[in-house]
Amino acid sequence: MSETIVMGPAEVRRALTRIAHEIVERNGGCEGLLFVGMRTRGAPLAQRLAREIAAFEGAQVPIGALDISLYRDDIHHLRAQPVVQSTDIPVDVADRPVVLVDDVLYTGRSARAALDAIMDLGRPRSIQLAVLVDRGHRELPIRADYVGRNIPTARPQAVQVRLLEVDGRDEVALITPGEEQP
Template sequence: MNTKAIIMDENAINRAITRIAHEILEKNKIVDDLILVGIKTRGVPFANKIAEKIKQIENKDVPVQILDITLYRDDLTEIDQVPIVKSEEFSCDITNKIVVLVDDVLFTGRTVRAALDALIDKGRPQKIQLAILIDRGHRELPIRADFVGKNVPTSRNEVISVNFHETDGLNQVLINTLK
């Protein structure tokens, strides 16, 4: 892959996190019923960053849960014949809570669909909202984000790479082209 451009640097990511945190608070009013659920892998550090920002704004902790959607994917056999699922990291009751599902990139919608299935298996939330850092289009399912850091129109031969300090050593978003 060839890097085409850096579309968000650390400052731009921080501004998007601040805006998304404010939008979540404005839309939901009551922080006590709020749970952030990060989709593995890069949805987790993004959810943690949003929770930290909400704590700065409201001085209240918002729980962050980790959601592994491996067994819910519709392309499971394409990934591996025997997928590896780590131990359960989801320890919160989401029944009657407002769940904000958090991921780095929204593309076809299939990851979000799998995450919705996984969430419903964990309880019956009051509502589920979706926070995304990058919405790149090309939806195959009728899914849209409630909170978006940046809309980035892409072609099918481009790939968005989100990097966070926690997983990659730096905060940036790249657009790459396939050869």
């Protein structure tokens, strides 16, 4: 197994700053916006985006955290259930532009689950998707509106986003399985 660091702390920071600006630009400001981070690592990313926007726009975008465990489509395939975390969304999603935030976009199945989870809470005006990394290999017709970095990958590879809040450091690693080199 070999690991390559494809984004370091500065690159993560710059990508988030750019996404924050893109969100404000695309939405013509941040009126009514709601950021919803998908647990686990989408939640701190949503907070960081909101902090960026607070810094350059002076406005506080409300932040929620979403757990999608109850909406997954693979319950029959797993050997153990994932731990259900709380879903904490401080405002009503109805009629708001909602930005879903996650660390990696891969098959699109988690994003699909998140869309259903949000819709069950109300009828947002729109839902946009922001991800730090898009690694390709979609299995559903889903795309991200904001992407920090496109990283071409092979399926057996893994992309691991590590964040200060969860993992103690900011970086994105590309992991390639294989025999240990002697």
